[in-house]
Amino acid sequence: MAGIQMSGLVSGIDTASIIDQLMTIEKIPRTKITNDQAATTKKQSLLQDISTKLTSLRFANDDLKSALTWLDTQSVESADTSKFTVTRTGGAAPGGYDVSVNQLATAERQTYGFVSPTADGTLDIANADGTARVSVNVKAGADLDTVVGAINSNSKSGLYAVNVNGSLVLSSKTTGDSSGFAVSGAGVGDQTERVAGLNAKVTINGKTYERQTNTITDAMPGVTITLKGKTSGTDTVGLTVGSPGPDKDAIVSKVKAFITAYNDVVTATRADLTDARVVNASTSDDVQKGTLFGDSGLSTMLSQFRTTLSTALDGLAKPYQSMTDIGVTTGAASATLNQDSLDGKLTLDEDKLRAALDADPQSVRTLLGGTSGTNGFSQAFASILSNYQGSNGLIQARIASATTDLTDLKTKLTNFDARMDAKQALLQKQFTAMETALQSSNSAGSSLASYLNSSSS
Template sequence: MASINPLSGAQSQQSPLETLLAAYRAQQERPLQALRERQQLLQSQRNLLSSLRNTLQELLARAVDVAQRGTNPFAARKVESSSPDIATASADSSAILGSVTLFVERLARADVLASNRLSRTAPFGITGTRSFQLTANGTTVTVSVTFDGSETTEQALRRIAAAINSTADVGATATVVQDTPSTVRLTLIAKQTGSPAAITFDDPEGLLATLGWTPALFADPANRTVMTDSSAGYQLSAVEQLNAQVVLNGISLVRPTNTFDDALPGVRLTLLRAQRSGDPPVTLTTTVDTDKVANYITTLLNAYNDALKALNSALSKEFKGDGWTRALLLQLRAIVSEQLGSGSLRSLSDIGITIGKDGTLTLSAKDRLQQQLQNDPSQVAQLLGANGGFADRLRTLLEEMTASNGGLGARMRMTDERIRNLSTRIRQLQQRIDQQVEAYRREYLKLQQLYSMAQSQLGLLGNFASPSSGIPLVSP
C-alpha cells in the first residue's frame, strides 16, 4: 500500500503554500483595509478643506478690496459722446453728472520743417565735422556730422538724418524724402504736438544753411516761412496753430495736445477730428456707470456664492452631517439677513440684490442700484464696504476663519495629524502581517525539510528489511 505524504508536491510546487498564506493574509488584512478606507476618506476631506480654504480666501480678498477702497468704486462715471468720431471722454469718480457742449476748432499737430529741394546726385561739397544745435519739445541738443567730401547730396542728407536720430534726447525725427526721381529733401517732425514742441535751430557753422534752413524761417513765431514744393519752410505758419483749440460751453480753450485733462473736473477729453464752421457741437453727457459698479459688486457676490456652493457640496459628501462645516455655512448666510452698515441703506435688497432659496445672492434689480448711485454713492459704499457693512462683516469672519491659527487652519492640522497617525498604524500593522506570513513560510519550509529527512530514513529502513537485502528476518 502506498504511503500517504501530507506534504506531497510541496517541494516541487509552492502554490499550495502560497494559497494558504494568501488566505491568511487576506483574513489578517481586513482591519487594514478598513484603515486604508478611513485614510482615503480623511485625505478626501483634507483635499476638500484645501479647496474650501482657497474659495474662502478668494471671497476674503474680494471683501477686503470692497472694504478698503471706500466710495470711489461706487461713484464710477462714464461719458457718452454724441459724435464719438470727433471727440470722446472718460471720467473718474469726481466728475459732475450732466452734459456739456464741445466744438473742436483745431487739432494739435506736430511741427514739421522741410529743406529746399536738392539734386540727389549733386556733390555736397563739405568736408570735415560740422555741428549745430537743434531745439524741439523744449530740449536743445548738439548734433555733429562728419563728411569725407565724397558724398552726394542724398548721401549727405542721410548722414545728417542719421546723426540727428541717434542723438540722445533729441525732440524730433529726421527723414530723407525723395520727392521726385532726381531730387530729395530733409524733413524734421517734432515728437510731440503743440507750440512748446516747436522746432528751431542754431547753425553757427552754416551746415543747415546749405539746406535752406536759416534763422529767418522762424524769426517771427506768428508768421514763420511756409514750405513750398521746392523751398524750405514750416508746414504751419504760426506756432500757435500747433495747439488744439476747442470751445467748451462757449469758452475757448487751447492746449498743446489733443487730450484735455484739466478742462472739466474728473473728465479727460480726447479730440479726434476738427469740425467745420456750421457743424453742430458735440454733446458730452456724464452719467453713473451702473454697469461698471454692477460688475464690481457682482464679483463680490459671485465669490460669496462660490463659498456657499463649496460648503453645501462638502455637507453633501465628505462632510455630511459635520457640525463645523454647517456652522460656517450658517454664519455666512446669517450676514445677509442682518441689518448692514450705518447709513440710510441697511439691506442688500435696497440696492437690488435678492437672496435665493439656497442663500446665493443675485443683483437682479439694476435700476434700483442705478437710482441709489445717482442719489448718493457713498450710501451704497457704506452698505457694502463701511464698518459693519456686508464686505466688512465677511472680512471679520473670514480673516479669523482662514488665519493660520483660525478654525479652518486648526481643522486642517487636525486632519493632517489623523492622516499621519493612520499611516503609522497601517504601516505597523502591515509590517506585523508581513512578518507573521514570513514566519509561517519559514516554519512550513522547516517542517517540509524534516518530513523529507524522515522519508529518507524510512526508505533506508525499508531497504534493510526487504528479502533481497540478505538480512534474516527475526520472528516475533
C-alpha cells in the first residue's frame, strides 16, 4: 500500500497484526458468500445433468409414436445362404418360392505371356466390340510388376491385373457375357488362356432369369437376390417372404430405450433428493452436499411421471389401456420389493410385450401413441414431460435462476472485497497517523527535557 506504514516502531505495538486480526473479523461474511457460490454452482450442475437426461427421455418417448417405428416390414429368408442370400427392398408378395441357381455370373479372364518392351510404348485395352477403352503408358525395360501396377492404378482400365508366375493375367471388373475385352501393345505376348464371362441364370418357381451379375434386383419385386453358389441338378432352395407387419424387434428395442432413459432420470433425481445436507458445513465439498435434498419440485416431477405410466388412458379399448398392460411396470406392480421398486424405476416383461404385439399390434401401436388422430401414452407422457424439459420447462427455468444468482453473488463478492480493501486501507492510515503522532510527541518531549536540563545547568 502507498504511504508510510510505521507498524509499531514508535508505540511498540504490532499494529500490522492488529489490522490483520480486525480484517479477519470483518471478512467473516465473505465465507458465506463463497459458500453460497459453491452450493449454487453445484445445484446448477445437478439440474443441468437432469435436464440432459430429460432431453434423452423426450427423444425416446417421441420414438414410441414415430411413424418410422411403426413402418410395415417383411421378413425374407433363404433356406441355404451358401446358395443365395436375400434382402428386402420394398413390399413383396408373401409366400414361399423355389429357387434354383443354374449358373453364376463370372468375369472374362485372359492370360498373356510378358515381353519387356525395348522402347517406350503403350499397352492398349479395347472393349469387346473393338472400340478403344484406354491406353496405359509403358516405359522401355519395364518389368511385369510395373506393368501390372500401371494397369491397376488406371481407373479407366476396367481390369484387374496380376502377375501369376511371370504371366500377365487380366480379369474384367464386370461380370456377364458382355465383360469381354482385348489387349495389345507394349509388354503383351502371346495369349495362353481365355475364359469367357458368363451371365447368371436362376430359376424361380419354374421361370428362368438371366442377368449380367449375381445380384438380381428385378426378378422378384421388393426382393434382391444375391447368388453365392450353384444348386445341384433339379434341386431347389426355399425362399420365404413373410406377411407385412410392424418390426417387432425394433418396437421392443424402442420400448427398452424409453425404459433406460426413464430410469436414468429416476436414478439421477433420486440421488439428488436423498443426498443429505451437512450440518455446519465448513469445507467446500460439505457445502455442496444436499443442495437438492428433498426438493419438492423434483419429487413432484417423479410422482407425475409415475402416475402417467400406471394410469389407464381415456378412449382406449381393453386390454391395452396402460403401459402395465404391455409389461412396462414400476415398483407399484413389482412382485419383489427392492430399492429399484421403491425408487419407481421401470421394468419390462418382454414376453408380455411380444405376446401383445403378436395378438394385436394395432392396439399396441395405439396405446404407445403411434396411431394418427388418437392420443396414446407418448402424447400423455409428453404433456407432463414438457412442463420440466426444454427451454420453457421448469428445470431450465431453475438453471437460469441459478445463473442469475451466481451473477449476483459474483457482484456481491466483488463489492465486498472492495469494501474490505478500503477498510484495511483506512485502518492502516489510522494506525500510521497514531504512530506519527506518537513520534512527534516523543520528539517534543525529548526536546523539552533537553531544554530543561540545559536551563537547570
